[in-house]
Amino acid sequence: xxxxxxxxxxxxxxxxxxxxxxxxxxxxxxxxxxxxxxxxxxxxxxxxxxxxxxxxxxxxxxxxxxxxxxxxxxxxxxxxxxxxxxxxxxxxxxxxxxxxxxxxxxxxxxxxxxxxxxxxxxxxxxxxxxxxxxxxxxxxxxxxxxxxxxxxxxxxxxxxxxxxxxxxxxxxxxxxxxxxxxxxxxxxxxxxxxxxxxxxxxxxxxxxxxxxxxxxxxxxxxxxxxxxxxxxxxxxxxxxxxxxxxxxxxxxxxxxxxxxxxxxxxxxxxxxxxxxxxxxxxxxxxxxxxxxxxxxxxxxxxxxxxxxxxxxxxxxxxxxxxxxxxxxxxxxxxxxxxxxxxxxxxxxxxxxxxxxxxxxxxxxxxxxxxxxxxxxxxxxxxxxxxxxxxxxxxxxxxxxxxxxxxxxxxxxxxxxxxxxxxxxxxxxxxxxxxxxxxxxxxxxxxxxxxxxxxxxxxxxxxxxxxxxxxxxxxxxxxxxxxxxxxxxxxxxxxxxxxxxxxxxxxxxxxxxxxxxxxxxxxxxxxxxxxxxxxxxxxxxxxxxxxxxxxxxxxxxxxxxxxxxxxxxx
Amino acid sequence: xxxxxxxxxxxxxxxxxxxxxxxxxxxxxxxxxxxxxxxxxxxxxxxxxxxxxxxxxxxxxxxxxxxxxxxxxxxxxxxxxxxxxxxxxxxxxxxxxxxxxxxxxxxxxxxxxxxxxxxxxxxxxxxxxxxxxxxxxxxxxxxxxxxxxxxxxxxxxxxxxxxxxxxxxxxxxxxxxxxxxxxxxxxxxxxxxxxxxxxxxxxxxxxxxxxxxxxxxxxxxxxxxxxxxxxxxxxxxxxxxxxxxxxxxxxxxxxxxxxxxxxxxxxxxxxxxxxxxxxxxxxxxxxxxxxxxxxxxxxxxxxxxxxxxxxxxxxxxxxxxxxxxxxxxxxxxxxxxxxx
Numbered sequence: 001x002x003x004x005x006x007x008x009x010x011x012x013x014x015x016x017x018x019x020x021x022x023x024x025x026x027x028x029x030x031x032x033x034x035x036x037x038x039x040x041x042x043x044x045x046x047x048x049x050x051x052x053x054x055x056x057x058x059x060x061x062x063x064x065x066x067x068x069x070x071x072x073x074x075x076x077x078x079x080x081x082x083x084x085x086x087x088x089x090x091x092x093x094x095x096x097x098x099x100x101x102x103x104x105x106x107x108x109x110x111x112x113x114x115x116x117x118x119x120x121x122x123x124x125x126x127x128x129x130x131x132x133x134x135x136x137x138x139x140x141x142x143x144x145x146x147x148x149x150x151x152x153x154x155x156x157x158x159x160x161x162x163x164x165x166x167x168x169x170x171x172x173x174x175x176x177x178x179x180x181x182x183x184x185x186x187x188x189x190x191x192x193x194x195x196x197x198x199x200x201x202x203x204x205x206x207x208x209x210x211x212x213x214x215x216x217x218x219x220x221x222x223x224x225x226x227x228x229x230x231x232x233x234x235x236x237x238x239x240x241x242x243x244x245x246x247x248x249x250x251x252x253x254x255x256x257x258x259x260x261x262x263x264x265x266x267x268x269x270x271x272x273x274x275x276x277x278x279x280x281x282x283x284x285x286x287x288x289x290x291x292x293x294x295x296x297x298x299x300x301x302x303x304x305x306x307x308x309x310x311x312x313x314x315x316x317x318x319x320x321x322x323x324x325x326x327x328x329x330x331x332x333x334x335x336x337x338x339x340x341x342x343x344x345x346x347x348x349x350x351x352x353x354x355x356x357x358x359x360x361x362x363x364x365x366x367x368x369x370x371x372x373x374x375x376x377x378x379x380x381x382x383x384x385x386x387x388x389x390x391x392x393x394x395x396x397x398x399x400x401x402x403x404x405x406x407x408x409x410x411x412x413x414x415x416x417x418x419x420x421x422x423x424x425x426x427x428x429x430x431x432x433x434x435x436x437x438x439x440x441x442x443x444x445x446x447x448x449x450x451x452x453x454x455x456x457x458x459x460x461x462x463x464x465x466x467x468x469x470x471x472x473x474x475x476x477x478x479x480x481x482x483x484x485x486x487x488x489x490x491x492x493x494x495x496x497x498x499x500x501x502x503x504x505x506x507x508x509x510x511x512x513x514x515x516x517x518x519x520x521x522x523x524x525x526x527x528x529x530x531x532x533x534x535x536x537x538x539x540x541x542x543x544x545x546x547x548x549x550x551x552x553x554x555x556x557x558x559x560x561x562x563x564x565x566x567x568x569x
Numbered sequence: 570x571x572x573x574x575x576x577x578x579x580x581x582x583x584x585x586x587x588x589x590x591x592x593x594x595x596x597x598x599x600x601x602x603x604x605x606x607x608x609x610x611x612x613x614x615x616x617x618x619x620x621x622x623x624x625x626x627x628x629x630x631x632x633x634x635x636x637x638x639x640x641x642x643x644x645x646x647x648x649x650x651x652x653x654x655x656x657x658x659x660x661x662x663x664x665x666x667x668x669x670x671x672x673x674x675x676x677x678x679x680x681x682x683x684x685x686x687x688x689x690x691x692x693x694x695x696x697x698x699x700x701x702x703x704x705x706x707x708x709x710x711x712x713x714x715x716x717x718x719x720x721x722x723x724x725x726x727x728x729x730x731x732x733x734x735x736x737x738x739x740x741x742x743x744x745x746x747x748x749x750x751x752x753x754x755x756x757x758x759x760x761x762x763x764x765x766x767x768x769x770x771x772x773x774x775x776x777x778x779x780x781x782x783x784x785x786x787x788x789x790x791x792x793x794x795x796x797x798x799x800x801x802x803x804x805x806x807x808x809x810x811x812x813x814x815x816x817x818x819x820x821x822x823x824x825x826x827x828x829x830x831x832x833x834x835x836x837x838x839x840x841x842x843x844x845x846x847x848x849x850x851x852x853x854x855x856x857x858x859x860x861x862x863x864x865x866x867x868x869x870x871x872x873x874x875x876x877x878x879x880x881x882x883x884x885x886x887x888x889x890x891x892x893x894x895x896x897x898x899x900x901x902x903x904x905x906x907x908x909x
Binding site: 055058059060089090091092093094097098100101102105106107108109110111116119120123124127160162173176177179180 | 800801802804805806807808809810811812815819820823824897898899900
């Protein structure tokens with residue numbers, strides 16, 4: 001039998017953090033191995049300790065405040081924790097490399113891509129006593145860019161990060177990680193900052209690279225769909241403990257630990273028996289009628305800020321939303337879904353066309369208290385939509401104050417609202433930072449409901465939350481809709497969530513509505529190529545679902561999706 | 570880059586024109602007849618009327634303004650009532666001294682505050698950081714004139730090698746004709762003795778003037794360094810094996826300079842303002858003392874001239890800062906040029 005040294009071998013790692021004299025244990029006896037050529041996923045929600053593990057492996061964990069209490073990390077049999085700083089630094093990028101989550105934030109915004117990549121190569125050269133000329137380094141960089149399917153290497157090197165599209169930045173970032181030929185690549189939530197169709201390209205690319213370059217991969221993610229496409233073996237982490245491990249097959253088909261089971265169940269299914277069909281049992285009167293609405297933004301620039309062009313964000317969209325609907329507006333970034341939502345809220349006036357609420361035109365309603373009591377919004381990120389300096393009660397009181405409640409009534413109403421969203425009454429005197437993400441979003445929902453609106457616009461209300469928390473918020477929204485007879489307009493890019501939450505769905509594509517119908521029908525038989533491409537790009541967690549996805553040929557896909565490999569205008 | 574500069578320069582030009590109009594209007598609203606002030610209380614009504622005609626005060630307001638603006642285009646600020654000389658000549662005489670003082674102050678600020686800020690950030694929460702914090706606090710809370718007087722007293726009794734008044738020792742025979750700045754002209758003329766003496770004269774007033782800014786800029790540099798060092802791209806660079814020294818000085822410091830530079834640009838205005846007091850204490854023959862005298866005498870043409878010239882320098886300083894920011898952070902100019 002052949003024994004090979006694993007590329008990475010973590011044994012009983014314990015790490016604690018001390019902040020302001022308070023010490024907290026973060027990792028408990030974490031053990032993990034990655035064999036050569038293997039793709040391993042570390043699954044966990046935010047706060048589970050996966051980022052700490054990642055930074056410890058790389059050697060960027062700030063110490064202090066962190067302390068490694070005990071344990072070992074071996075890279076190819078070599079103990080990393082007792083390595084000299086020099087040797088340790090020598091492995092960075094060259095032995096173990098990393099792709100951080102956000103491709104924009106991972107670049108220095110003020111240096112060209114070429115400069116940043118050249119630095120990485122140059123300092124590795126100095127460290128290893130190589131003496132390549134600037135031209136040779138440039139050649140090497142262009143070759144590496146070609147590996148991530150970026151052909152315009154020289155041009156990309158001359159660009160600043162902000163000039164590239166999200167997908168290209170992600171590719172360049174992968175190339176950056178590969179520059180010094182690492183053996184182990186750590187990918188932190190790859191592609192999650194990107195649109196789902198671009199994410200699919202990136203996942204395919206990473207898989208190809210691991211295969212062709214003989215890399216080992218450690219994938220750090222909370223997205224189980226991505227894990228299924230990317231990993232051979234998985235570790236599940238909860239609060240600093242590894243709670244379950246096994247091959248992808250074992251864990252995904254028969255999860256054992258309750259936490260893993262809970263995680264698997266929380267993923268909204270795209271197809272199959274677990275899918276939940278939502279129906280509208282209300283009276284079905286048309287509540288919102290959007291007729292032929294368009295919005296054009298004028299771009300200004302030049303010396304005198306003259307108009308220099310226009311962008312049609314929304315083009316001739318018509319749709320009707322009934323009382324009691326959960327109407328989904330799906331689309332990727334730049335599709336016009338947010339512009340459409342802002343027009344619904346009266347924040348933007350349409351360039352042409354009209355919106356009617358219960359037969360009254362938005363033009364009459366805009367700016368009236370009546371309208372504010374009709375439509376309200378819940379924003380994506382409760383961390384920034386709530387004022388950090390005011391108590392929960394204060395924030396809930398703001399809309400009440402403007403709609404004619406007096407002081408005594410406000411107090412009673414605040415208590416009532418908190419109760420409505422399942423928060424204890426004493427939360428009224430707390431500040432947002434004392435609440436968890438899910439609790440904050442409940443407060444945001446309570447605030448939107450305070451003036452008793454009929455319609456709630458939900459702008460990706462769960463995308464900033466972990467999947468387990470997401471489900472509790474979704475349940476809350478379902479309950480509130482029934483109790484208060486609400487209509488929801490749900491804006492999202494998360495189609496699997498929409499499949500289980502909306503009864504009707506419209507898909508936006510470059511400002512136009514390309515698909516409209518009952519959610520069930522749209523997923524069973526998507527008409528437009530783009531809808532098909534979108535659905536087929538969603539990472540799912542079972543082979544059963546994978547097989548039910550619409551199939552597209554490469555040509556069909558290419559016809560609707562711009563690839564992220566070429567430089568734009 | 571050219572486009573960016575053109576746009577900046579154009580907007581700054583508009584600021585200057587606006588300032589000229591505004592200050593001219595204010596000067597005319599201020600109670601008191603300039604002709605009467607010029608002639609004194611004993612002059613007869615006819616004499617005053619004649620003077621008004623001579624000064625152009627009898628013309629309609631918009632014509633006066635127009636004439637003044639046209640005059641400005643060829644450097645004519647009108648005549649000073651106080652000295653009976655063209656205002657431009659008076660200003661040209663006093664300006665270089667102030668300019669030298671202010672520029673020297675800025676150099677001191679940059680040379681001291683940015684490195685101290687960087688050190689404080691690198692050695693965060695150690696004694697280095699604490700010492701720098703104390704220095705900056707003292708600098709910020711001590712008013713410039715108090716510091717000026719304290720420094721002057723110390724120079725008189727303890728550090729007697731520092732001269733306490735003026736720009737140059739009376740015994741040195743030197744006139745700065747090229748740029749008007751003693752430090753530069755002395756080098757051009759090959760006079761190290763003059764350079765040394767001028768340098769010693771500059772240190773105390775410039776220190777008094779620089780103190781407040783040093784504290785501010787140091788703290789901003791420190792917090793910007795700390796904020797940036799937590800960014801993803803810094804972690805990424807470290808993870809790719811870029812040495813710590815390069816990460817700190819090339820990646821972080823360059824971006825961290827953006828905030829302090831912006832502050833320095835704004836600081837320039839308050840430097841000119843504070844220079845009034847410091848020049849007074851150190852008998853510095855600058856534009857500030859000229860400005861104070863003319864204000865007290867309601868010498869309106871001179872007041873407008875002084876305000877316009879300080880405005881001009883403020884505008885130029887900000888243009889320079891904008892150019893530097895455009896170099897440091899390409900996003901500034903890319904955003905503006907993107908439309909092109």
